[in-house]
Amino acid sequence: MQIEKRKSDDKTACIVLKKCGGCQKLHLSYEQQLKEKQKLAESLLNKFHKADPIIGMDNPYHYRNKVHAVFDRDRKGNIISGVYEPGTHRVVLVENCLIEDQRADAIIYSIRGMLKSFKIKTYDEDTGYGLFRHVLIRTGYTSGEIMVILVLGSPILPSKNNFIKALLKLHPEITTIILNINNKRTSMVLSDKEQAIYGKGYIEDSLCGKIFRISPKSFYQVNPVQTEILYGKAIELADLTGNETVIDAYCGIGTIGIIASNHVKRVIGVELNRDAVRDAITNAKRNQVKNVDFYNRDAGEFMGQLAASNEAVDVVFMDPPRAGSDEKLLNSLCILKPKKVVYISCNPVTLERDLKFMVKKGYQVKRVVPVDMFPGTGCVECIIMMTYCGQNRK
Numbered sequence: 001m002q003i004e005k006r007k008s009d010d011k012t013a014c015i016v017l018k019k020c021g022g023c024q025k026l027h028l029s030y031e032q033q034l035k036e037k038q039k040l041a042e043s044l045l046n047k048f049h050k051a052d053p054i055i056g057m058d059n060p061y062h063y064r065n066k067v068h069a070v071f072d073r074d075r076k077g078n079i080i081s082g083v084y085e086p087g088t089h090r091v092v093l094v095e096n097c098l099i100e101d102q103r104a105d106a107i108i109y110s111i112r113g114m115l116k117s118f119k120i121k122t123y124d125e126d127t128g129y130g131l132f133r134h135v136l137i138r139t140g141y142t143s144g145e146i147m148v149i150l151v152l153g154s155p156i157l158p159s160k161n162n163f164i165k166a167l168l169k170l171h172p173e174i175t176t177i178i179l180n181i182n183n184k185r186t187s188m189v190l191s192d193k194e195q196a197i198y199g200k201g202y203i204e205d206s207l208c209g210k211i212f213r214i215s216p217k218s219f220y221q222v223n224p225v226q227t228e229i230l231y232g233k234a235i236e237l238a239d240l241t242g243n244e245t246v247i248d249a250y251c252g253i254g255t256i257g258i259i260a261s262n263h264v265k266r267v268i269g270v271e272l273n274r275d276a277v278r279d280a281i282t283n284a285k286r287n288q289v290k291n292v293d294f295y296n297r298d299a300g301e302f303m304g305q306l307a308a309s310n311e312a313v314d315v316v317f318m319d320p321p322r323a324g325s326d327e328k329l330l331n332s333l334c335i336l337k338p339k340k341v342v343y344i345s346c347n348p349v350t351l352e353r354d355l356k357f358m359v360k361k362g363y364q365v366k367r368v369v370p371v372d373m374f375p376g377t378g379c380v381e382c383i384i385m386m387t388y389c390g391q392n393r394k
């Protein structure tokens with residue numbers, strides 16, 4: 001693996017490193033970052049099994065395909081956009097982020113200029129006055145498609161058609177523009193009120209040879225280069241024969257299940273977010289995958305029902321959010337007793353907690369594979385392969 005070295009004075013390359021707080025490790029060389037992540041994974045997980053060496057990136061910059069900017073005014077009244085300073089509602093101006101897709105940063109920069117020329121006011125969180133709150137951009141790595149979501153505090157964007165025209169003139173690479181109306185005083189960026197004002201309202205991207213539709217509120221891994229490695233490794237570790245019934249728990253838009261579908265008999269995916277499940281069902285059709293079913297349910301409750309009806313499940317892929325899984329799901333898993341569980345985690349602390357539970361119930365950890373999904377940041381992603389070694393089901 002070739003690692004691009006950062007020069008010692010490169011620490012200043014990100015001028016908001018401290019204020020932004022998004023990249024806790026960017027002051028280190030990439031080699032050093034990987035060493036620290038390896039150490040963290042080992043300190044929490046080596047008690048279950050020795051961790052493999054972390055899989056890093058060749059070029060650990062500008063990988064983020066999802067970019068969020070909050071809009072505000074500085075003390076002089078200039079429009080600024082960027083991120084909240086951690087723990088505050090002060091906006092830190094971000095011009096050039098080292099981990100974000102540069103196409104997205106260029107669009108955000110243009111929008112800042114356009115707000116001035118269109119005389120559009122930014123939203124004031126304290127008073128609720130003003131209009132323009134956030135921009136969220138999602139980019140397709142292989143497709144090149146770009147979605148721009150404009151989040152407003154009230155429904156009317158003045159001179160909407162001219163605004164769209166001007167934005168597309170500056171950035172013809174944009175494939176869809178969405179208005180999202182969020183008038184709540186909340187830290188959630190997107191509300192349920194959305195309307196496509198240009199293009200199809202979603203983007204598509206491909207991963208591991210399959211095409212995926214991604215709607216504004218659906219989860220999609222933020223680092224597309226490493227995601228192919230992550231999924232490829234997870235499926236390899238499951239060592240599938242073609243006869244298995246597989247569960248894809250916390251399936252998002254169905255990526256893991258659809259990619260694994262060629263290698264198994266049947267996939268059952270479960271996901272809480274309604275938009276993501278809708279994408280997953282469309283994605284199965286789009287890729288002509290016929291052995292996959294998706295359910296819009298809480299994963300724990302759904303697995304509880306499968307356990308109660310004594311369903312035969314051979315392999316479970318599970319990829320929960322940072323909070324990890326819950327006892328309902330883990331208990332059901334230990335009743336279903338799939339031979340193999342592949343747990344993908346973006347938080348080794350909750351992963352350790354969940355593994356302790358499963359090991360007590362008869363699972364053994366056979367592999368620990370850290371993959372660097374978030375260069376520059378302190379986040380550590382791991383794939384765990386477990387097999388059931390306890391008593392068989394009666």
Ligand code: SAH
Nearest residue numbers: 219250251252271272273298299319320321
């Ligand atoms: N496996 C997918 C998504 C992983 S992110 C991928 O790699 O793209 C975690 C997903 O879990 C999100 O889509 C989130 O909406 C979903 N989720 C969160 N809580 C859940 C729950 N209780 N039951 C089912 N899905 C849940």
